[in-house]
Amino acid sequence: xxGEAMSDKILLRTxxxxxxxxxxxxxxxxxxxxxxxxxxxxxxxxGSGKSTLSSIVAGxxxxxxxxxxxxxxxxxxxxxxxxxxxxxxxxxxxxxTIPGITVAxxxxxxxxxxxxxxxxxDVGAMxxxxxxxxxxxxxxxxxxADRIDxxxxxxxxxxxxxxALHANPSLLIVDETTxxxxxxxxxxxxxxxxxxxxxxxxxxxxxxxxxxxxxRCDRLTILRDGTLTGTLDKPQFExxxxxxxxxxxxxxxxxxxxxxxxxxxxxxxxxxxGLSVGAIRDxxxxxxxxxxxxxxxxxxxxxxxxxxxxxxxxxPERGSVKTAGGARIDSPRAAIAAGIGYVSKDRxxxxxxxxxxxxxxxxxxxxGQIGRGGFITPKAERSFTNEWVGKLxxxxxxxxxxxxxxxxxxxxxxxxxxxxxxxxxxxLLDCPTRGIxxxxxxxxxxxLTELRLQDKSIMMISEELPELIGMSDRIIVFKDGxxxxxxxxxxxxxxxxxxxxxx
Amino acid sequence: xxxxxAASAARNYTGTKAKGEAPKRFLKAFIPYLxxxxxxxxxxxxxxxxxxxPRNFMPLVNQIxxxxxxxxxMAFVIAQGNLDFSMGAVAGFAAALAARAxxxxxxxxxxxxxLVGLVVGAVNGIVHAILNVPSFIATLAxxxxxxxxxxxxxxxxxxxxPLSMLSWDNTLLKLGTLIVLLAVGAIAFExxxxxxxxxxxxxxxxxxxxxxxxxRKMKILSFMATxxxxxxxxxxxxxxxxxxxxxxxxxxxxxALNALLLGGMPISGGANSKFRSVFIGSVMVxxxxxxxxMWGLGTLVQQLVKGVxxxxxxALSFDRTNTAVIK
Numbered sequence: 001x002x003g004e005a006m007s008d009k010i011l012l013r014t015x016x017x018x019x020x021x022x023x024x025x026x027x028x029x030x031x032x033x034x035x036x037x038x039x040x041x042x043x044x045x046x047g048s049g050k051s052t053l054s055s056i057v058a059g060x061x062x063x064x065x066x067x068x069x070x071x072x073x074x075x076x077x078x079x080x081x082x083x084x085x086x087x088x089x090x091x092x093x094x095x096x097t098i099p100g101i102t103v104a105x106x107x108x109x110x111x112x113x114x115x116x117x118x119x120x121x122d123v124g125a126m127x128x129x130x131x132x133x134x135x136x137x138x139x140x141x142x143x144x145a146d147r148i149d150x151x152x153x154x155x156x157x158x159x160x161x162x163x164a165l166h167a168n169p170s171l172l173i174v175d176e177t178t179x180x181x182x183x184x185x186x187x188x189x190x191x192x193x194x195x196x197x198x199x200x201x202x203x204x205x206x207x208x209x210x211x212x213x214x215x216r217c218d219r220l221t222i223l224r225d226g227t228l229t230g231t232l233d234k235p236q237f238e239x240x241x242x243x244x245x246x247x248x249x250x251x252x253x254x255x256x257x258x259x260x261x262x263x264x265x266x267x268x269x270x271x272x273x274g275l276s277v278g279a280i281r282d283x284x285x286x287x288x289x290x291x292x293x294x295x296x297x298x299x300x301x302x303x304x305x306x307x308x309x310x311x312x313x314x315x316p317e318r319g320s321v322k323t324a325g326g327a328r329i330d331s332p333r334a335a336i337a338a339g340i341g342y343v344s345k346d347r348x349x350x351x352x353x354x355x356x357x358x359x360x361x362x363x364x365x366x367x368g369q370i371g372r373g374g375f376i377t378p379k380a381e382r383s384f385t386n387e388w389v390g391k392l393x394x395x396x397x398x399x400x401x402x403x404x405x406x407x408x409x410x411x412x413x414x415x416x417x418x419x420x421x422x423x424x425x426x427x428l429l430d431c432p433t434r435g436i437x438x439x440x441x442x443x444x445x446x447x448l449t450e451l452r453l454q455d456k457s458i459m460m461i462s463e464e465l466p467e468l469i470g471m472s473d474r475i476i477v478f479k480d481g482x483x484x485x486x487x488x489x490x491x492x493x494x495x496x497x498x499x500x501x502x503x
Numbered sequence: 504x505x506x507x508x509a510a511s512a513a514r515n516y517t518g519t520k521a522k523g524e525a526p527k528r529f530l531k532a533f534i535p536y537l538x539x540x541x542x543x544x545x546x547x548x549x550x551x552x553x554x555x556x557p558r559n560f561m562p563l564v565n566q567i568x569x570x571x572x573x574x575x576x577m578a579f580v581i582a583q584g585n586l587d588f589s590m591g592a593v594a595g596f597a598a599a600l601a602a603r604a605x606x607x608x609x610x611x612x613x614x615x616x617x618l619v620g621l622v623v624g625a626v627n628g629i630v631h632a633i634l635n636v637p638s639f640i641a642t643l644a645x646x647x648x649x650x651x652x653x654x655x656x657x658x659x660x661x662x663x664x665p666l667s668m669l670s671w672d673n674t675l676l677k678l679g680t681l682i683v684l685l686a687v688g689a690i691a692f693e694x695x696x697x698x699x700x701x702x703x704x705x706x707x708x709x710x711x712x713x714x715x716x717x718x719r720k721m722k723i724l725s726f727m728a729t730x731x732x733x734x735x736x737x738x739x740x741x742x743x744x745x746x747x748x749x750x751x752x753x754x755x756x757x758x759a760l761n762a763l764l765l766g767g768m769p770i771s772g773g774a775n776s777k778f779r780s781v782f783i784g785s786v787m788v789x790x791x792x793x794x795x796x797m798w799g800l801g802t803l804v805q806q807l808v809k810g811v812x813x814x815x816x817x818a819l820s821f822d823r824t825n826t827a828v829i830k
Contacts, residue, residue: 313713336715350713353706356774364703364714367696375694402774418714 256470341419594752624730705772
């Protein structure tokens with residue numbers, strides 16, 4: 001990859017790439033150039049399209065329009081394997097290993113044919129080469145014969161890195177990987193990135209962490225709502241400028257809550273005692289009135305199960321969830337009766353009926369209140385729906401429009417509106433701003449701040465540290481199913497400190 | 504609350520419905536009516552105008568009666584995304600026990616038929632909702648078991664009714680029953696929690712559970728509704744023919760299902776289910792059955808046609824919006 005092909009400086013060029021998911025336009029004509037021998041940053045808010053763009057380059061998705069050139073040749077990968085053989089490797093944000101098989105089998109997934117010997121797999125040769133691949137990235141402590149399930153989260157990530165690098169890629173895509181790594185893991189990754197740059201290869205480095213991007217990258221592309229808002233060279237790197245291009249306007253703290261006074265610790269609304277279920281082991285916590293309680297951790301830390309258990313969706317193996325009055329929450333119906341509302345992380349499959357109208361969805365939990373003497377008239381439903389569509393500023397074509405045709409942000413407003421309409425006092429929100437655009441995000445933060453002042457209890461489970469730090473009165477960090485740390489609201493709290501307790 | 508958001512809702516309507524959505528919905532709603540006109544014209548033509556002759560009015564009404572009553576109950580089960588294949592067997596079982604009861608006291612026949620329907624329906628519902636057996640398996644098994652029980656009750660023969668009971672086969676009573684059932688069914692389906700929760704279960708059961716719908720209760724209630732309507736059909740079938748036989752009520756589930764599907768209800772249930780399917784669909788099925796008989800088609804051919812219509816209707820009405828989720 002070095003030497004002869006260096007004639008042109010550009011390794012990857014995308015030309016007016018678009019990507020549509022139904023009515024949603026994730027990318028609206030993005031043109032990016034990645035030079036040889038550079039670490040190129042890609043930054044943007046969630047939903048800005050950075051992961052969509054990188055997965056198109058990596059062959060995981062196909063563009064709806066536009067063209068790509070790789071090493072000056074037209075490039076249209078149909079699969080990740082094809083991208084891989086063209087010289088593009090990727091390390092993904094979520095878990096990218098396949099459970100139930102060995103480390104070596106994961107590294108050579110889809111390339112087993114190389115070790116075929118008279119139609120059988122030469123396991124010995126595969127293990128040996130896997131060991132070399134791991135040693136090459138400085139992860140020699142991992143045994144290539146082990147089942148991948150025995151490894152820690154970080155070691156699994158290292159296996160992915162070994163897999164991506166073993167194919168000798170000339171372009172390595174690193175998609176928000178570092179949030180899940182400890183300092184040691186990060187150092188390994190940074191060393192690899194520098195080595196690749198030194199040998200004339202390129203890295204596309206995706207992150208939403210401005211500090212990290214600024215230290216690691218030579219150039220930087222910024223996306224907002226599927227549009228490119230700037231490409232900066234290292235001398236032009238400036239946090240406020242980058243942030244402005246990410247968000248589209250000057251942000252002065254007001255994006256999140258800006259009060260840092262002593263948090264009002266109201267009386268207890270919901271009490272979790274000795275709860276064990278699934279990955280969760282012996283968890284005790286209290287949710288107070290008038291507070292936003294942030295729950296942080298890695299996806300597999302058990303924090304999502306905590307929300308489900310507190311809503312009565314899963315029966316505890318041990319322990320209990322009780323209201324202040326002592327009522328046991330053992331089913332969603334009991335939870336709703338106790339004034340609890342729950343917004344699932346899985347918006348399209350659990351929080352909403354996407355094949356039903358906005359009206360059907362908004363009214364569903366409140367039909368008993370809307371009806372008079374058991375009869376629910378269309379007029380009563382309409383006025384209820386209109387009220388909440390107005391209060392939450394939900395953008396829609398008609399009240400009968402199916403939710404599948406709404407944008408992610410408006411869908412999320414509908415799933416929140418269900419519980420606000422019901423008058424719930426306790427809100428359990430699992431990733432309430434996942435995959436929605438910045439404008440709606442700001443509206444939801446504002447709404448949560450107002451609800452808090454109305455003495456509602458809000459528990460926000462989130463994978464996004466900035467919003468946890470910016471919004472919560474307290475943050476409880478989960479690690480391996482148990483509480484590893486509790487932080488009080490503070491201006492000086494940094495992501496790095498919180499991450500230490502997540503991994 | 505949320506003072507700044509307190510803007511008029513009207514301002515949020517972008518006015519641009521997803522492209523082509525409105526005409527498509529319009530077309531979808533009218534396909535059943537077009538189908539109705541088509542088979543009406545077709546069978547009236549091939550039968551040289553005898554289908555709509557005054558003489559054929561009562562046979563047609565009788566045919567509509569059974570199908571519409573069955574479809575009334577089935578509508579709730581289908582809305583939930585379930586099926587009840589035992590309706591015909593329940594009707595037959597209810598008819599046989601009603602005939603036995605009539606031997607003791609004619610006044611017992613009707614209550615026994617309805618009670619039998621409710622109890623069997625409750626069992627179906629419990630097997631499906633509590634034991635988590637898929638509804639078509641639970642009801643197919645029930646149908647099979649009831650087939651055996653009916654033979655037991657009938658002592659492998661027929662049971663005749665006391666002659667006095669034939670007066671129950673009364674047009675006014677039947678029409679009254681039909682109108683009351685359709686009215687109650689329509690109101691329950693469109694304007695009560697039972698109907699709306701049933702559609703929510705069919706739309707997305709996880710969302711229904713998380714929104715506080717008593718899913719098990721609603722499921723059991725809907726199977727009790729099919730059981731009850733099957734019991735009613737069984738009673739009127741036995742007072743019409745005067746005897747309960749092993750084939751009384753047979754095929755009711757197919758007619759009710761065909762009616763709903765031809766009437767435009769998606770087999771997967773959910774938010775697109777409308778009670779008007781019961782009306783139009785029952786009329787269509789009645790014309791179909793009556794028209795085919797008049798045309799001289801044998802039972803065998805009729806069954807074949809019904810089966811083909813069922814498959815085509817399912818293939819056409821399967822609601823893909825419910826399965827293909829845009830992420």
